[in-house]
Amino acid sequence: MSKIRRLHANNVATLRKSPLSEISGSLGDLGTLLPLMITLAVNNSISLSTTLVLSGLWNILTGVFFGIPLPVQPMKAIAAVAISRKFSVEETVSAGFTTAGVVFLFSITGLLQWFTHVIPTPVVKGIQVGAGLSLVISAGTSLLQPLGWSQPSAADNLPWAIFAFLSLLLTQGSPRVPYALLIFLLGLLLSFTLAGSANLPSFQLWRPHFILPSWPAFRTGALDAGLGQIPLTTLNSIIAVHHLSADLLPHLPTPSVSSIGLSVAIMNLIGGWFGAMPVCHGSGGLAAQFRFGARSGASVMLLGLFKILLGVMFGESLVQLLRAYPKSLLGIMVLAAGLELAKVGESLNHGARDLDLGDESTSTSPEHQQQRELSEKERKERWNVMFMTVGGLLAFRNDGVGFVAGLGDRGAGERRKWACWLMMNDDE
Template sequence: MAFTQIRRLHANNVAVLRSSPLSEISGSLGDLGTLLPLMIALAVNNSISLSTTLVFSGLWNIFTGVAFGIPLPVQPMKAVAAVAIARKFTIEETISAGFTTSGFVFIFSITGLLRWFTHVIPTPVVKGIQVGAGLSLVLSAGISLLQPLGWTTPNPFDNLLWALSAFIFLLLTQKLPKIPYALIIFLLGLILSLVIAGPHSLPSFRFWHPRTYLPTWPAFQSGALNAGLGQIPLTTLNSIIAVSYLSSDLLPHLPTPSVTRIGISVALMNLVGGWFGAMPVCHGSGGLAAQYRFGARSGASIIILGAFKILLGLFFGESLVSLLKAYPKGLLGIMVLAAGLELAKVGESLNNGARDLWEVSEGNGKRQREVGEEERMERWTVMFMTIGGLLAFKNDGVGFLAGMLSWAFYRGADLRGWVRGVWESWRGQRNETEEWRAATTVEEEEALLSES
């Protein structure tokens, strides 16, 4: 079944790329606003190997594009990156943080805990995590990238005038979505970077020479305790569960990746690449929203991005740092802003189209359940409690706890019935999985698909 699905996804990747190549290329660059600032800062601090990060993240881009068939991003673990930059981690400390998070995620995946989390966590809480992550990106764009700029400073090629122009251009693409916005902005940013940094910043040929890293026990303790453990809730909620929900919302015509497969993907990326000094990475709902916003509709987009990264990592590597450091913050800020708003938009479907509102009708079809006014307000309140906790403390875990407490308060006496329903749903899912695995031919698999 896995090979059959990959073959179908490959056919879709090829068809989408042929029909709209510029949109796929543009969409592949949509997550640069998150990737570039963190990757550059870590490389400058010597907390990661830039060349190795480009090579391995490129490999993971290609792998996820083939295996999942959607524009699933490969982006930095933000909590780990923030601590590593602030504390000037060594490479050994940084990869130790990635090992810790990925080790827990791998255990959650193979034991079925991730699937259990998906059934236990109510949709309004997941939506709150998604919207909160989107608004966090908006705030990050303003505070870190746009606010430090003046109208003519820090230089004539990176200031608020350039940011305003990029924003107006972004508004124009709302009416003309076929314009490859991210591709145009990326190329413009590269030209401006060269002008800002000067000819000496041009990358030189440096063939990749990989080396391995074995963390000492003190380095492992530092990375695990100071950064790795704090990344676990963020990765579990935003990089796995929220990604699965968002892919279903944005790309309903494609198979939704299960949380187990996404979790194993996150774990393997770091448990392999970390030994060579690669940046700790994950998938993320913000990156998926960004790449979708700028035109990506299939895995072909990130396969292209992956090939580009591998070429850069193999032949230029660390020599790219000077050029990338000069990349205009005004342009990056607008791209991050657009990505955040795209992710925040998913909250609109909370009471109209959310997955927990669909139920099987008498004719074996699916219809949406009507939501009463009282339940509607409860769902909105839970979602906004989640958003409020996340933004107030800048922590997904706090937002999650706030949302769950709010939801439990509203449910009250119904809590036991809800738990029983989750258990029955879980058992039903296991039975379906056993039936699926019992299929021995493609025809039987397709029959099971048509019945579900």
């Protein structure tokens, strides 16, 4: 309770000091949330109203218990499979149950904590950089590349994307300017124009429905989507988030991997019974919300209240309006979020926490912690491991492949060291 009181005091103080930045930061992850949530809702793979209400509740609880702008975002691997194969609601939530169940076991047995200590920092950094570059590529290919100078409409085209990008450049040196908030409001205004009067939301009170997946639906969701999500959630949504929060917000208590894992598990083991979208905490979302001004849990709590209000009052009638949201503006927001996440790679050889000479638990920030100096050879080896991880992740679009590639390169480097050591001893 003392920790929660401290976090609450920081939330309130931060919100009072810079309310617009907190509001703007809360919208930083919309570029990831909206496209996946809308497409799943249009395909009848999730309940939009339940997703808004419950994810809003998770936002509020996350802000209370963690005190940082930790996002509640879609499980991307599950969403991708569910969209491509047009999963039913039962199949989608079954995939979420599978991932959540495994993460829950990892959390309560201490395996997540063990993973954090044994996985090399260059591999974790590689997962973060790779995830950031994946967002950049996604923004270009799926959101920005299809745009023309006047297509698909006067309210969503290449000139709007250029305007959003130039605005991003002009506001980079002005953190008090709520870029994400202004772009969101502009996009909402354009959405009303694109949707037309016939597709505007109407009052529909939220009515939750209990869902019990059948065995065939559970088997399909678990095998075809749930298992593939496990490495992505473990690496990018838990371990990478733990490291990133320590890097971005060193003055606040860093959430443990076990607590983040339990949070992911509980959200899905509860929400799935009512048709909510499978969700997790992601390093990309944390970087995005930080990039656009969020510095405390107050930001995600405000977002949670807004989502609950929309879900309770308008529910499924929001689908067409959200579907019309301009991809030109979403694409630039995703691009900015990806670049922010990829930037964490610069601290690999200077500022990384595995270089600390003191006790990590007592460290305050990377700048004030004494760190071990690396030789030129060590720096090159760490860069090589990180980029091997990035390369595997991007080439196969799979965090697990990147993870194995990075570990393999690290292992090969260690074997070379042992071989050199043995040869030197033999010569002696």
